[in-house]
Amino acid sequence: MSLVLYRKYRPQLFFEVVGQDHIIGSLKGGLTSGKFSHAYLFTGPRGTGKTTVARILARAFNCENLANGEPCGKCGSCRMVARGEAMDIAEIDAASNRGIDEIRALRDGIRFVPASLKYKVFIIDEVHMLTKESFNALLKTLEEPPAHALFILATTEIHKVPLTIISRCQRFDFQRLGIDRLTERLKKIAKAEKAKISEEALRFIGLASDGCMRDAESLLGQIIASGDKKIELEDVQKILAVADSKMIFDFFGVIFSGDRYASFLIINDLVDRGIDIQHFMQDAISHLRKLVFMAVCSSGKTDSVFCDNVLNAEKAGKEARFFDEWTDTQKKMAYSQAIGLKTENFIGILNIFVKALDDLRKFPLPQMALELAALEAIEELEGNFLADDSKTVADKAMPLKEKGQSIKNNRINAVDKENKINANKDVSSNEAVLEIKEKTSHSELTIDSIKNHWDDVLKEVKSHNNSLFAFVGASLPRELENNILIVAVKYNFHKERLEEMKNRLIIEEALEKVFGKKIKLKFVLDQNLTLSQKISEGAKDLVSSALKIFGGKIVE
The missing domain is CATH 3.40.50.300 (P-loop containing nucleotide triphosphate hydrolases)
Structure with missing residues (x-):
C-alpha cells in the first residue's frame, strides 16, 4: 500500500x-x-x-x-x-x-x-x-x-x-493558500507522480480545496487513481461532483435576464449530475459576493483602467488578487454582470440566497430551496431591472463583440407597449386613490373602509412586487387599533414573509398612498381563515403562477 x-x-x-x-x-x-x-x-x-x-x-x-x-x-x-x-x-x-x-x-x-x-x-x-x-x-x-x-x-x-x-x-x-500557489504545488506533485493532468484541472482542484493544501493533495491523489489517461477539467468535475464556474455564470446569467424556465433547467441539470445543492448555493453566494466587490472596485474608474488593474499582469492592482480563481474571459463576464446591477439589487439577491441556504434543511427536496430562491431573485429584479445607463443586465452579460441591441430593444419595446396599454388604467387607479384620500382625510379611518378598499392596496403592492402582491392577497385585514392594522394570515410561512422589513415597508407605503395616513402593521395567524367563497385576486395569481411553473390543473 x-x-x-x-x-x-x-x-x-x-x-x-x-x-x-x-x-x-x-x-x-x-x-x-x-x-x-x-x-x-x-x-x-x-x-x-x-x-x-x-x-x-x-x-x-x-x-x-x-x-x-x-x-x-x-x-x-x-x-x-x-x-x-x-x-x-x-x-x-x-x-x-x-x-x-x-x-x-x-x-x-x-x-x-x-x-x-x-x-x-x-x-x-x-x-x-x-x-x-x-x-x-x-x-x-x-x-x-x-x-x-x-x-x-x-x-x-x-x-x-x-x-x-x-x-x-x-x-x-496561518493563512489559506492562494489559487496560484496551490496550482503550482499540485503541478510539481503531478509531475513527480508522472500523472497526465491539464492545468485547468489542477486549478479546479485547487479551487475545490478552498485554500487547504492537504485537501488539494488528497483530491489530486483521488483523481490520479482514476486512470492512466490524461485527465481534463471535465473528468475532475465528474469525479468530484461539483459545479464549475461556467455553470455559476450561466445560472446568474439567466436570473439577470429574467428567464425562469432556463433557471429551472440548470437546477435540474445540477441534480441529474449529482452535484450537491448546498455546495452549489455556497458557490453562488461566493460568486455574488465577488460581483459586489467588483462593482465597488470599478466605481469611479473608467472601464479601461479597471480592466487593466484586473486583467493586465504588469499593472495588476490589489483587487486582482480577489479574482485569481477566474480566467480572463470569466473576469470580463463578471465585470459585465457587476456593472449591470445597482447596489440594492445585489443586497436583495444576496439576502434571498443566504436565507435559502439557511432554510435548506426545511425542504424535503434540496433543489426546491434553490428553485424558489431563483424565482424570488427574478421577482426581486422585476420592475427595477434597468441600471442607470438603461442597458439590461442580459445585454451587458454578453461578450462585448457578440453584444447586439436586440435584447435591449425587445425589452424596451415590451415595456413601452405595456405602458401604453396600462396608461388609462393607471390614470383611473390614481383618481380612485385620490378620492379615497379625500374621504378619509375628513373622517376617521375605520376597519370597514380598509376592507372596502383592500383591492386598491393590493394594486399598489403589485406595482412594487408581484410575489409580495400574492402573499398580501392571501391575507385579510381584521382590526384597526390605535393606527395599527391587524392582518390575519393562514400559514406561518406567509406571516414570516410579510413580516420581513422590506415587505412590511412596501405594504405600509401602499396603505399610506391609498388612505393618506401612516398605518403600522401587525400580522397574526388564523388557521381557520377563509378569504371568501370567491378566491382573492392575489391568491389567484399565486395559484396561476404555481400552475405555470409546475404544471397541473385545479381539482375541485
Whole structure:
C-alpha cells in the first residue's frame, strides 16, 4: 500500500512549506539568533501546515548543525527524529487526550531532563479540545517551564483557547493558500507522480480545496487513481461532483435576464449530475459576493483602467488578487454582470440566497430551496431591472463583440407597449386613490373602509412586487387599533414573509398612498381563515403562477 500524497510529499524543511512565508521568516530568525520562545501557538484553517511546521521546528530546536534556521537533516538528532525514535519529542492529540490526568502526566514528565536531545518538545495538536481543568493544569507549566522544555500548540479554533493560555505563547496565524500557489504545488506533485493532468484541472482542484493544501493533495491523489489517461477539467468535475464556474455564470446569467424556465433547467441539470445543492448555493453566494466587490472596485474608474488593474499582469492592482480563481474571459463576464446591477439589487439577491441556504434543511427536496430562491431573485429584479445607463443586465452579460441591441430593444419595446396599454388604467387607479384620500382625510379611518378598499392596496403592492402582491392577497385585514392594522394570515410561512422589513415597508407605503395616513402593521395567524367563497385576486395569481411553473390543473 502506497502512502497518500499529503503524507508522501509533506515538507521536511522550512523552505518546502508553501504559502506561509511570514511565519517561516520569523521562526528562522528566532532560531538563528537563539532568541526563540518557550511556547508557540499556531492557529489557522485546517490543512495549512500547522502540524508540519511544528514538526520541522521541533527538529530545528535540536539540530546540531543548524544553518540559517534550517535543520540539516544529517546529524544524529535529525536522523533520530526522522526515524521516529526520539523519545524527547512528544506529539499529543488533544482530541483524544483531553482529560486532566493526561495533562498531569505530561506536567510530571516535563521535570525530567531530555534523554538524548537538547530539548524536550511537546506538540499538542487541536489544543482547543482540552477541558477547562486541563487548561488550568497546563497554565502554570506554560508560565514557568523548565529550561529544557518547549511547547508548540496548534488549533483550528482559536476562540476556544483561554486568553490566559494565548497570552503565554507566541502566536502565529496561518493563512489559506492562494489559487496560484496551490496550482503550482499540485503541478510539481503531478509531475513527480508522472500523472497526465491539464492545468485547468489542477486549478479546479485547487479551487475545490478552498485554500487547504492537504485537501488539494488528497483530491489530486483521488483523481490520479482514476486512470492512466490524461485527465481534463471535465473528468475532475465528474469525479468530484461539483459545479464549475461556467455553470455559476450561466445560472446568474439567466436570473439577470429574467428567464425562469432556463433557471429551472440548470437546477435540474445540477441534480441529474449529482452535484450537491448546498455546495452549489455556497458557490453562488461566493460568486455574488465577488460581483459586489467588483462593482465597488470599478466605481469611479473608467472601464479601461479597471480592466487593466484586473486583467493586465504588469499593472495588476490589489483587487486582482480577489479574482485569481477566474480566467480572463470569466473576469470580463463578471465585470459585465457587476456593472449591470445597482447596489440594492445585489443586497436583495444576496439576502434571498443566504436565507435559502439557511432554510435548506426545511425542504424535503434540496433543489426546491434553490428553485424558489431563483424565482424570488427574478421577482426581486422585476420592475427595477434597468441600471442607470438603461442597458439590461442580459445585454451587458454578453461578450462585448457578440453584444447586439436586440435584447435591449425587445425589452424596451415590451415595456413601452405595456405602458401604453396600462396608461388609462393607471390614470383611473390614481383618481380612485385620490378620492379615497379625500374621504378619509375628513373622517376617521375605520376597519370597514380598509376592507372596502383592500383591492386598491393590493394594486399598489403589485406595482412594487408581484410575489409580495400574492402573499398580501392571501391575507385579510381584521382590526384597526390605535393606527395599527391587524392582518390575519393562514400559514406561518406567509406571516414570516410579510413580516420581513422590506415587505412590511412596501405594504405600509401602499396603505399610506391609498388612505393618506401612516398605518403600522401587525400580522397574526388564523388557521381557520377563509378569504371568501370567491378566491382573492392575489391568491389567484399565486395559484396561476404555481400552475405555470409546475404544471397541473385545479381539482375541485
